[in-house]
Amino acid sequence: MSLAKPFNTRPLYQQVADEFVSRIINRTWAPGQLIENEAEIARSLGISLGTVRKAFDILTENKLLERHQGKGTIVVDFEGDKMRSRFSNIADRSGNRVSGEVVIGEVDLVLPRPDVVERLQVNERTPVLAFERRRTHLGRLFMVEDVFLRVPSHPSTMGADEMRRLASAGWTGQDIATYKIEKIGSTLASETDRQAYGLGGETALLTLDRVIYSYQNRALELRIARCDLGDDLDYQAD
Template identity: 35%
Template structure:
C-alpha cells in the first residue's frame, strides 16, 4: 500500500488496513462467501507486518464482516443469508422456535423528512425518505404492523420485491455494510387502524418496537416502528 506508513499519525495502521479490506469487499473485489488471501499474502500485498494484518482481521471478525476458521481461512460473511443477519426480530413461539413471519407490503412512498424523522435518521428536514408500510403474519394471523423509513440517498438500487425487503440484503445491494442497532421497547395502545390490522379491540395494549439500524460508519440506515400483539408468541432476547 503506497505511503501507508506515512499516515500513521492520523489513524492507527490496523484501522487503515481494515478500511482498505472493507472497501475491497464493498466494491465486489471479494464477494460474499469468498476466501480472503491468507495473512502472509495480505501483508506482502500491503507492504506491512503480518501482526498488523492479523489485528485488522480480528477487528473485522468482531464486526461480523468476516469469519475466520482455523485451518480453512478467512471468509467474507454473506449479510443476506439467515446465518449472519443480525436477529433484529426476536419473536419466538411457545416452543422457542424463532418466528420471522410472512411480510406483506401495504404501501411504498417517497416522503420529505419531518423534524423528528430527520433527527432520528441523521438527515435534514425535507430530505427524501423511502417509507414502507407492511404487515407480518404468523399462522394466518397478523401479529405485527411496521412503518419503515430509509434515507433515499443511501438506497439508489431497489429490488423488485422492495415491499418485503430485508435490510441486510438491501444494504449489500447498495454496497453498504450493516453495523449496530439501537432498539427501544415500550407499550402503546391500539389505535383504530392498528386494532383493525391486528384483530384486537381499540385501546388494547401493544408491544411497540422502535429500532434504528446503522451502517458500519454509524450512518442511520433505517428507522422502523413496529406494533405487535402477542398471542402465543414471546419476545426473546438471547445474549451470547
Template identity: 60%
Template sequence: MSLAKQFNTRPLYQQVADEFISRIVSRQWAPGQSIENEADLARSLGISLGTVRKAFDILSEHRLLDRQQGRGTTVADLDSASANGRFSNIRDLQGRRIRGDVEVGAVSLALPTPRVAAALGVNGRTPLVRFERQRFHHGRCFMVEEVHLRADASAHNASPQDLRRIALERWQGQDLATRKCETVGAAPAEERDVAIFGIGRMGAVLTLERVIYSYQERPLELRIARCHLGDDLTYGAT
C-alpha cells in the same frame, strides 16, 4: 491497496479494516468467498501480521467475516435469511431469531418529520424513502412497521419500480449495517391494531423504534413498529 492516499490519523489496523470493508461492499470479496490467510494478506499489503489480525477482529466482531479453526476465513453472506434476521430481537419458543415473511406496501419519497430527521441525522429538506412493512409468522401478522430509509441522490428521480427495489434491498449493496439501537415500549391497541392483529379493543401492543447504523456509525434506517407477539413469539434483547 494504498493507505497513503491521504493523511490519516486513524490507527493502521482501522484503515486496513476500512479497506477490507470496501472490498465486501464492492463484492470484490463476495459472500461466502474464502479469504487468503492472514500471513499472505500481510505480505501482499506490506504490513504486519498483527495489523491484519486486528482488522480481521473488527470485521469478525461485526459479523462480516466467519472465522473457523481449521477451515479458514470466509465472507459472511449478508443476503442470507439468517443474516437478514440478525437485528431482530423477536424469537420463537425455541429461542431462534424470527424475521418473518415480509410484505412491503406502497413506497414513496417523503420529507421527514423532525423526529425522523433527528434519528437519521438529516435535515428536514432531505427526502427519504418511506414505506410500510408487515411481518408474518405462520401466516399471522405479528408486526407492522413504518420504515424511513436513507438513500443516495439518485433516488430523488427514481421511478415507482426503482423506489420499490430500494425498499426491498434497503442498505444492502450500499453500506454495511453492523448494529442497531432499539427502544421498547407498550401502547393501548388502536383500531388498526385490532383489525390487523385480531386482538380485543382493550388489548395492548409492543412498540419498537429501531435505528440501524453502518460500520462508520451512519444511521441507515429508522423503523417504528407495533407488534402483537401472541403465544408463540417473545421479545428478547441481546
C-alpha cells in the same frame, strides 16, 4: 495499493478494515467466500501482517468475517436468514429468532419529519425512503413497521422500480449494518391496527423503536413497529 487518503488521521488498521468492508459491500468478497490468508493480503497491500490481523479482528468482532481453524477466513452471508434475523429480539417458543415473512407496502421518497431527521442523522432537506413493512410468522401477522431508510446520493433520479428495490434490499443494498439501538414500550391498538391484526376492543401492542447502524456508526434505517406477539412469540432482551 495505497489505502491512506489525504488528511486521514485514523490508524492504518482501521483504514484497512474500511477497505475490507468496501470489498464485502461491492461483492469483491462475496458472501460465503473463502478469502486469501492474512499473509497474502499483507503482501498485496504492502503493509504489515499485524495491521491486517487487527483489521480482521475488527471485522470478526462485527460478525462480518468468520475464522475457522484449519480452513481459513470466510465472509459471512449477511443476507442469509440467520444474519437478517440478528436484529430481531422476537423469538418463537424454541428460542429461535424470528424475522418473519416480509411484505412491503407503497414506497415513497419523502422529506423527513423532525424525529426522523434526529434519529437518522440526516439533513431535513435530504429525502429518505418511507414505507410500511409487515411481518408474518406461520401465516399470522405479528408486526407492522413504519420504516425510514437512508438512500444513496442523488435520490431524485430514482424511479419507482429502484425505490422498491432499495426498500426490499434495505441497508444490505448500500452498507453493512453491525448493531442496533432499540427502545421498547407499549401502546393501545388504533382502529387501523385492530383491523390489521384482527383484534377486538382495547388491546395493548408492544412497540419497538429501532435504529440500525453501520460498521462506521452511521444510522441506516429507522424502524417504528407495533407488534401483536400472540401466544407463540416472545420478546427476548439481548
